[in-house]
Amino acid sequence: MSRKSVLWIAVLCSLVFVLAGLAGCRAKDPVVVTPPASDEIAEEESRFGPYWPLTGLETESGQTILGRTLSVKIDNHPQSGSKVGINSADVVFESLTEGGITRFNAIYQSDIPEMVMPVRSARESDTYIIPQFGNALFFYSGANGSVLQSLRDSDVVSMSHGIIGSDLYARSSDRSAPHNLFVELDMAYDIAAGRDIEVETEAGITGLQFSNTAFDDLTPSQESSAATEVHIPFSALSDTRWTWDDEEELWIRNSNGSPQYDGATDEKISADNVVVMWASHAEGFRTSRGAVTLDVDLLSGGEVSVFTNGERFDGVWEGSVDAPPVFKDAAGNSILLSPGRTWINVVPLDQEITSSADLPIESTGY
Numbered sequence: 001m002s003r004k005s006v007l008w009i010a011v012l013c014s015l016v017f018v019l020a021g022l023a024g025c026r027a028k029d030p031v032v033v034t035p036p037a038s039d040e041i042a043e044e045e046s047r048f049g050p051y052w053p054l055t056g057l058e059t060e061s062g063q064t065i066l067g068r069t070l071s072v073k074i075d076n077h078p079q080s081g082s083k084v085g086i087n088s089a090d091v092v093f094e095s096l097t098e099g100g101i102t103r104f105n106a107i108y109q110s111d112i113p114e115m116v117m118p119v120r121s122a123r124e125s126d127t128y129i130i131p132q133f134g135n136a137l138f139f140y141s142g143a144n145g146s147v148l149q150s151l152r153d154s155d156v157v158s159m160s161h162g163i164i165g166s167d168l169y170a171r172s173s174d175r176s177a178p179h180n181l182f183v184e185l186d187m188a189y190d191i192a193a194g195r196d197i198e199v200e201t202e203a204g205i206t207g208l209q210f211s212n213t214a215f216d217d218l219t220p221s222q223e224s225s226a227a228t229e230v231h232i233p234f235s236a237l238s239d240t241r242w243t244w245d246d247e248e249e250l251w252i253r254n255s256n257g258s259p260q261y262d263g264a265t266d267e268k269i270s271a272d273n274v275v276v277m278w279a280s281h282a283e284g285f286r287t288s289r290g291a292v293t294l295d296v297d298l299l300s301g302g303e304v305s306v307f308t309n310g311e312r313f314d315g316v317w318e319g320s321v322d323a324p325p326v327f328k329d330a331a332g333n334s335i336l337l338s339p340g341r342t343w344i345n346v347v348p349l350d351q352e353i354t355s356s357a358d359l360p361i362e363s364t365g366y
Contacts, residue, residue: 053207
């Protein structure tokens with residue numbers, strides 16, 4: 001081979017490496033797809049439009065969301081520190097665990113943060129939530145045998161610390177274990193695809209019902225009253241308050257007497273909608289230490305209070321195996337959410353809450 005040929009090969013190799021490096025530096029974007037035209041998709045888009053299904057906020061023009069949702073189990077122990085990346089979640093569920101401490105299931109799709117922390121173990125309630133939100137990829141750290149079996153029975157795709165390991169998970173030196181495990185969520189789609197796990201859905205997932213995306217066959221509820229504060233005393237260890245900030249047009253979260261912060265931005269945890277769902281809490285699995293876990297029923301329905309835009313709506317929630325809950329008032333009209341992020345606080349049937357606009361909730365048979 002001539003010296004000139006060797007030089008040309010070296011130049012070509014250098015160009016290949018440079019192009020590969022540039023491709024690797026591109027920012028991770030949420031999975032959005034412009035699907036081929038079909039009558040079914042055209043009808044859905046004409047009714048629902050190009051909106052993120054879990055926030056009701058517009059996507060880029062012409063895009064239909066087919067990216068699979070990502071669900072992360074997040075610690076809320078009083079010593080667990082700030083919740084890194086939680087303000088990026090489209091929907092967050094807060095529910096009780098054993099001992100009176102609450103734990104979060106945060107669902108991401110429209111805004112994937114670089115990392116989420118602290119990641120903790122799964123609970124029975126997750127077996128309801130994940131299938132309702134497009135059979136999300138589930139990120140967590142361990143679970144008892146009963147929960148693991150329930151996850152398998154529900155066909156949940158496990159992306160747990162025990163399965164994925166250091167490909168996505170690591171521990172922070174700034175916190176003490178077990179409150180220091182984080183997941184690099186911005187790499188989740190790549191790692192899942194590399195393991196032959198589907199990261200797109202065949203059709204867009206069923207979303208929550210928002211005021212700007214309401215179908216013509218939904219009648220919005222008009223039965224509301226003013227509300228600027230919501231107090232949810234889960235337990236002596238978990239006391240939650242939400243306060244409406246009229247200037248920011250957001251609900252600001254306070255836990256155990258202090259504001260909670262997102263450690264990624266140092267901003268207060270906030271939401272556009274705060275939902276309180278009353279649900280049956282039955283005794284579940286007994287751990288080796290004698291603690292009894294809770295089986296929280298997120299399917300059978302119950303009473304609900306929805307706080308949005310400084311207003312309170314009371315009614316009932318209806319559950320579904322494969323779609324998010326829907327909210328209706330006493331007349332059967334739809335309680336619609338404001339476009340944006342939603343926190344769903346799940347409380348026992350006998351739990352009392354208070355707000356600045358307390359109204360008696362009529363019996364609904366639940």
